[in-house]
Amino acid sequence: EAQVTQNPRYLITVTGKKLTVTCSQNMNHEYMSWYRQDPGLGLRQIYYSMNVEVTDKGDVPEGYKVSRKEKRNFPLILESPSPNQTSLYFCASSPLDSPADTQYFGPGTRLTVL
Amino acid sequence: RKEVEQDPGPFNVPEGATVAFNCTYSNSASQSFFWYRQDCRKEPKLLMSVYSSGNEDGRFTAQLNRASQYISLLIRDSKLSDSATYLCVVNVYSTLTFGKGTMLLVSP
Numbered sequence: 623e624a625q626v627t628q629n630p631r632y633l634i635t636v637t638g639k640k641l642t643v644t645c646s647q648n649m650n651h652e653y654m655s656w657y658r659q660d661p662g663l664g665l666r667q668i669y670y671s672m673n674v675e676v677t678d679k680g681d682v683p684e685g686y687k688v689s690r691k692e693k694r695n696f697p698l699i700l701e702s703p704s705p706n707q708t709s710l711y712f713c714a715s716s717p718l719d720s721p722a723d724t725q726y727f728g729p730g731t732r733l734t735v736l
Numbered sequence: 737r738k739e740v741e742q743d744p745g746p747f748n749v750p751e752g753a754t755v756a757f758n759c760t761y762s763n764s765a766s767q768s769f770f771w772y773r774q775d776c777r778k779e780p781k782l783l784m785s786v787y788s789s790g791n792e793d794g795r796f797t798a799q800l801n802r803a804s805q806y807i808s809l810l811i812r813d814s815k816l817s818d819s820a821t822y823l824c825v826v827n828v829y830s831t832l833t834f835g836k837g838t839m840l841l842v843s844p
Contacts, residue, residue, distance in 0.1 A: 710777075723768070
């Protein structure tokens with residue numbers, strides 16, 4: 623089954639404790655991205671990657687890092703989480719030749735930073 | 737500067753009603769347009785692309801007006817299962833910009 627998986631699905635942590643949210647897709651997609659969704663603000667792109675070792679900032683990259691060492695994985699790293707990073711996070715992937723039309727989203731990770 | 741604007745709703749309609757959502761976008765370089773559906777606390781899923789000539793998929797009709805930078809979604813014969821938030825999405829050079837969504841509540 624074609625899918626994007628994220629782990630963990632739920633996480634409660636404390637300020638400053640480094641964490642990684644994993645994202646994996648099994649569709650051989652080149653394009654992957656991370657979004658956060660907050661009430662009243664909608665979905666905002668954090669980082670995206672157009673292929674292995676190619677990453678770029680989205681609209682709200684501050685406080686986040688990503689890496690793309692393999693095509694299928696695109697982890698999101700919070701080196702020193704802060705309460706304003708409490709949010710619902712979605713990973714997404716799509717083929718490079720149609721990054722918008724066929725974007726598949728993961729199930730989401732609900733992060734709370736105390 | 738709000739790039740993609742939608743009425744947040746909620747739109748409360750009875751089953752069987754016809755309902756229309758509108759969306760405006762500010763970037764004239766926008767290349768392609770979509771409607772996504774998002775159920776509460778779930779991931780967004782593509783509902784339909786929006787083409788310049790307008791397009792229909794069953795009970796759903798999407799329209800695009802590039803001159804006015806305006807997109808619409810019409811849902812006919814609403815079902816209870818249509819209750820969700822509908823996100824207007826605009827693609828500019830492979831970057832998707834999402835509207836904040838319009839909530840639809842269909843009641844029996």
